[in-house]
Amino acid sequence: MQEGRPYYPTNFPMIQSIAEAVTPARKRVLIVASPIWEESAAKILKGVAQYQRGENPWDTYWDNEGLSLEDPSWFESGRWDGVISRHTNALQVRSCASAGIPLVDVNNAQPFADVPNVALDNTAVGRLGGEHFIDRGLRNFAFCGFANLPWSCERCAGFRDALVTIGLSSAIFETVYPNYYTQEVTPGWHSAEIAAIAAWLVSLPKPVGVMACNDFRALDVLRAARDAGLRVPEEVAVLGANNDEARCELAIPPLSSVVTNHLRSGYLAAEALDRLMHGRPLEGLDLCVDPVEVITRHSTDVLAVDDRRVSAAARFIQQNACRGVTVDEVCRHAGIARTQLEEKFRRHFARSPQAEIRRVQLGKIKQLLQDTDLTLNAIADLTGFAHPEYMIVFFKRATGESPGRYRRKLRF
Structure with a gap:
């Protein structure tokens, strides 16, 4: 044989x-x-x-x-x-x-x-990436991909769509990816790409969120940022796609990525x-x-908000939304009047503090549905809902499907 x-x-x-x-x-x-x-x-x-x-x-x-x-x-x-x-x-x-x-x-x-x-759904992959950076208070955005690969172009379009909703735009870096099968991807080509990306990163306003078309391209962006002396994530936050776990964890720093449901x-x-x-x-x-969600690792672990009280409020919500925190509690913690917080939150994040609490709760519900076999009662308790019925209604309004259907779709 x-x-x-x-x-x-x-x-x-x-x-x-x-x-x-x-x-x-x-x-x-x-x-x-x-x-x-x-x-x-x-x-x-x-x-x-x-x-x-x-x-x-x-x-x-x-x-x-x-x-x-x-x-x-x-x-x-x-x-x-x-x-x-x-x-x-x-x-x-x-x-x-x-x-x-x-x-x-x-x-x-x-x-x-x-x-x-x-x-x-590559457009949805890109849209998740854009929303991820918006959630971190960033106002400068960029996409790094390949002009001749349709899936990369679709992800770029979805990324830009997410930004249009809040009246912002994105810088784009795209080159032509050579034929892998005919061995046109040479060390010389790769070195030239890194150098070109580094020069592009230096030219961008900071701080900036850069989404790459996939994890391989995101590793190039990380390397280019290091070569250019730029700090990740403080100056350049980098996000990949496909969540190739071994590569993401081995990256310096560990790479955040959009999870695709293979x-x-x-x-x-x-x-x-x-x-x-x-x-x-x-x-x-x-x-x-x-796509499923964004796995946040160190490469995008940043909150780009220059207002100290808004930043404190956002971090408090991140840490406490799933215990059923109220907007009034957030205001007391941050030392700011509710009307002020409402106005500043909408300016920085394009949503209200209450919407941010619900966004964090929704993300946690999705994560528990995907990664655990917990009952809906247990998930409701862990995400700040007094009754599972309330959580089910909220989840269906937010996603258009029941928690049970969402879990089955992810697993099969």
Whole structure:
């Protein structure tokens, strides 16, 4: 058996033949996802596994090196009933179409015609990033991405949309990303990018919040800030996207990032492929995946408010909103009249102190729904609601869905 190639035994035990006579044959599925490029591969696979567990699970083969992307013979053998690909390319699309193999694309890039594409809502990813910086009182914003990658452009558009709502705009740094597969991403190209980003950062008004199109690009921004002698997050707050946890935690300083829901991407891809393999239509299946939240690490841990009392009020809300704090308590802590706090809060954060309390509570509810199995009663108690019914009504008004539905969507 050649290493890295699929192996199919031909001598099956008699007991397997008997079993296949009384149970439906398992679907044979090829999954193409490389964990070397990004952590999302493991999460996508976990989502696929969550879906296909049941009475008749699939026989799956994981092409973790992407060998099938360059070798059409993988699809000529007739061994596959379906394919899920994280790194879909034109050769793979042609090969699957020629062999009549259903293909589902989980690549967050330009979709191929007639190939179902499970895609992240990139506009929403960018919007979350913009809101994250607004929540920190920043008034200078910038986006660093790639002009030739549609998903990067969509994230940039969402970032700018969030700023338009409060009458602000963003500086943009975009270059053309070279072809990775033809090895045009060289050390020389990368060094030139870092130098150009550093010069751009120096030119921006400070303090500034810079969102990068993904965590890889955010690491470039962090490196450029260090080379330029700029302090992160005091002068330049940096936010990535996709929450590639190992890279975010290893960054200096640790990198804040928008969490994208690759677990759900894998689950939806499996559901779509299952329908296709059984000849069922995809109508009614929403293949767009919303982002989850922003994980705040040191790179954006800043509150850019020059008014001492407003800053004290904002920090007090952050620390106490989930114990049911009132606006009057906030005013007493900060030593400011309520009418003054209302006016200053709207000027700095584009919302009222009460809205800020609710925003913090909502974020905590979402985090507990995602990360724990706590009951709604327990979550209500931990987020400052006297009765779970009040929390459920509040959550549904704020998000458009019930806490239970939100939890199920995140996990599957």
